[in-house]
Structure formats: structure tokens, C-alpha cells
Amino acid sequence: MNALRILPLEESGVDAVVALAVRAWAPVFPRMRAEMPPHVYDAFYPHGWEARQRADIAAICRDEATTMFIALQDGGLAGFLGLRAHAEDSMGEVHVIAVDPVFQRRGIAAALIDFAMAWMRERGLKIAMVETGGDSGHAPSRATYEHAGFAQLPIARYFRKL
Secondary structure, X not given: OOOOEEEEOOHHHHHHHHHHHHHHHOOHHHHHHHHOOHHHHHHHOOOOHHHHHHHHHHHHHHOOOOEEEEEEEOOEEEEEEEXXXXXXXXXXXXXXXXXXXXXXXXOHHHHHHHHHHHHHHHOOOOEEEXXXXXXXXXXXXXXXXXXXXXXXXXXXXXXXXX
């Protein structure tokens, strides 16, 4: 097995990152949908989760506020990572992260998180933040973040149908 390489994302790789995101998150959205009120899910994904994710990830890849990286393993795109620095809070943010299902359970997410922490320290940031869903589809993500030393902040977000 070749060593994992983490490199800056180039424009030519955006489509591959978008496709990876869809593959990685395909198992998550059906579980999330089953656990959310339908009016909330439908408001977020009126044209389906895949269309929304494709548009969102492509936009994030091109967003100047986000520094994007790709992880290459065994000659293939194994994952990606988007980082943001919030100097006003001395906080770094793991804005987006995903590992291709073919490469999951190999420590790639942990390596990406370690890379993110080093990136944040190099910029003099004092805390790191990552967000994810509280539904069962996001349970593996929460486990990854907790294993990396993140502590969950109790936040409540409420929705009401109008």
C-alpha cells in the first residue's frame, strides 16, 4: 500500500471531489430523511439531496474562504478536506470532509483530521471545530471526531413548519 498523500485541490479535480462526496454520503441521507420531519428535509433538499450536495460541494471547492485538500491513496482519490480559519475567534474549522467508501476504515479520516490540526496550529489558531448531523446516519462521523479528541457542544436547533 502506498503512503497517503494530502495535496491542495486543483480546479481539474473538483468534479472528482463532487462525485466522491455523493458516493460517501449516499448511505447517510436515507437515514437522515427517516429521522427528520418531512417538511424540514424537503425544505433543505427540494430537488433531492444529491443535487443539493453536488451544488454545495462544487461551490465550497471554489470558495475563497475554504482551503481544499485531497487525499490520494494507492493511485486513487481517497478523500477530501475543506478547512477554514476564523481569525476573529482564533478558531479553525473542518468545514467539509469525506472519505470514499472504497477507502473507508483505513485511517484516512484520522489522517485528514491530523493534517487539519497541523494546518490550524501553523496559523496560530487556538481551537478547532467541526459540525455534523445528530442522526444515526452521521454516527460514524461523530465517532471519528470524538476519537480525534473533539468534544460535542450541546446546541439545540429548532424548526417549525409555517
